[in-house]
Structures are given as C-alpha cells and as structure tokens.
Amino acid sequence: MMELTRKGEYAIRGIVHLAQLQPGKVALISEIAEAVDVPQTFLAKILQSFAKIGIVKSFRGAGGGFMLGRPAARITLREVVEAVEGPILPNRCLLGAGTCERDGTCGVHPVWRQVQQRVVEVLDGVTIEDLAARDKP
C-alpha cells in the first residue's frame, strides 16, 4: 500500500542528479537518463513537467538541456513527489467535505487526515539538497 510509482522514483532520481552537478551546469537529458538509469523519453516528460512548475529550467536547441530552477535547498521532496504523483491523499474524502456523504459522522476520516499530515511533515522536511549531499559517494 501507498507505493510510489516508477514515475515518482524516477523523478526524484533525476532532480537529485541535477542537484549534484556544479551549480549553473546544464545537463543533457541523455546524460541524466543514463546516469540515473531511467528510460530517456520517460524522464524527459518528467523533467518537462518540472519545468512547467519552475523547479527546473530547460533550454532548447544546441547547447540546451536541464538545470535546477532554484537552489536545491529550496526544493522539497514533497514538491517533487506531488508534482508527479499528485497531492498526498491517503483517502479521497480528504479532498473536501461532501466527497463522501459519511464524512460528517465518520470516525475513520480523521485518521486519514492524520496520516496525511505525518507524511507531508516528513516530505516537507527533506530538501533536494539534503538528498544530493547524502547520497554522494
């Protein structure tokens, strides 16, 4: 239960790799994909979606590639995960009142809320910088 998909796993690997390069360096998707062992076209989509929300920057054409959109210390693991997997949502009913007609009296509802909070807490507390530093050889 609660498994991260490949997409999520790949997304993290990709952005952590970017954070391990010298700041300002632009990396080719082909290089990144090989380094983190992810199918190139798949990773391309992921990084493109990151570009849309600004956590990476992309440059087209000759000399192009990808780099971080802001300092790794200001990108949280939560942002990365939610960007590709959607919000942390242990149960649909957390979306808003009325999603489940039982939510008024339901005793389970608050438990999911708590699970959500705990997970968010952990993921918010980890930055890509932390990860990049920790898993260097």
Next chain:
Amino acid sequence: MMELTRKGEYAIRGIVHLAQLQPGKVALISEIAEAVDVPQTFLAKILQSFAKIGIVKSFRGAGGGFMLGRPAARITLREVVEAVEGPILPNRCLLGAGTCERDGTCGVHPVWRQVQQRVVEVLDGVTIEDLAARDKP
C-alpha cells in the same frame, strides 16, 4: 498519491460495521453490504479474506454469516488495511536489501523508511473498537 483503494475503504467500513453489532451477533453479508453501501459480492470477497487470517469468523449454511474473530479492541486499523492492500510500503526498496542496487548509498531510502514508520505508527494506534465507537450516531 498513496490513495487507499475502494477495496481498502470497503474493508474498513465492513469490519467497523461488524464491530457495531451486539457482540456474538452473526450478520448476513447481504445486510452488511447494504448497511455500508458496498457491492455485495465484492464485500464478500473481502470478508472471506479476513476470515482466512482470523480477524473475522464466518459460518456457512442456514443461520450463517459473519462476526468478528476477536474483540474489536484487539484488531488494529493497520491489520485491516494491510490485509487487503498489502504492507505499508511507500517504496519497493523497503522490502529488503538488494531490491534496488542503489540502496547502499541512496539518501532517499531512509526517508521512505521514516514515512513508513510514521504511517504504521498511526494505523497501529487505532483499533476497530475506536472507530466503531467514534462513528456511532
């Protein structure tokens, strides 16, 4: 991300309903399914899987049905969820060393371990009795 499936949601509703009946009472699947608003045959499969691991008891034939296999106070939400959704596992690599060849140096790995622990902690801390009591009218 991390969404409970219908099966998980239904499983909880079903067993909480059982816990709300008078102890010892045997309930028909048809009654339970209607009460908790779940397709009957689907719920039947779920309760059958519960019967296999002992958290509910089932009786066949005339006068048969389902009841809890042990006091609601000794059935945790975690057991119920894991019974139908599998272990709480935010990432495959938590299964064991060697699942991912990067797990030795990987800095992300421990984060997932922590997420797992937090979630397990919450779900272990809630019993079906708690839920049954809380969501009574």
Next chain:
DNA sequence: CACCTAAAGGACCATATTTGTCTTATTTAT
C-alpha cells in the same frame, strides 16, 4: 434423507492506470 440457506471459490470482464515508445514540431547556437 431431501431441501433450503449461506458462504467459498473460481472464472471472467470492463475500465483505468502505469510505463513506456514513436513521430513530429519548435527553438536555439553556430
């Protein structure tokens, strides 16, 4: 015993999601 009741088991199926690939634009540097 015969018969009814109810769960158990298994085959099946429709739909959605995951995990990609491939092709065709665009953009940019030289």
Next chain:
DNA sequence: ATAAATAAGACAAATATGGTCCTTTAGGTG
C-alpha cells in the same frame, strides 16, 4: 542553413482496479 536539443502529442502493451456471475461446499431443518 543546419544541426542540436527539448516540447508536444499520439499511440500501445502490461498491469491493477473494481467489479460480476456461476458453481461448489457446508450447515440447518423437517
């Protein structure tokens, strides 16, 4: 111009989800 890259979008195989339906087995009852 041309070559180098990403962007966008269509497509598709594999898997997971969310069920249904039918037959079998077990247990009561007269």
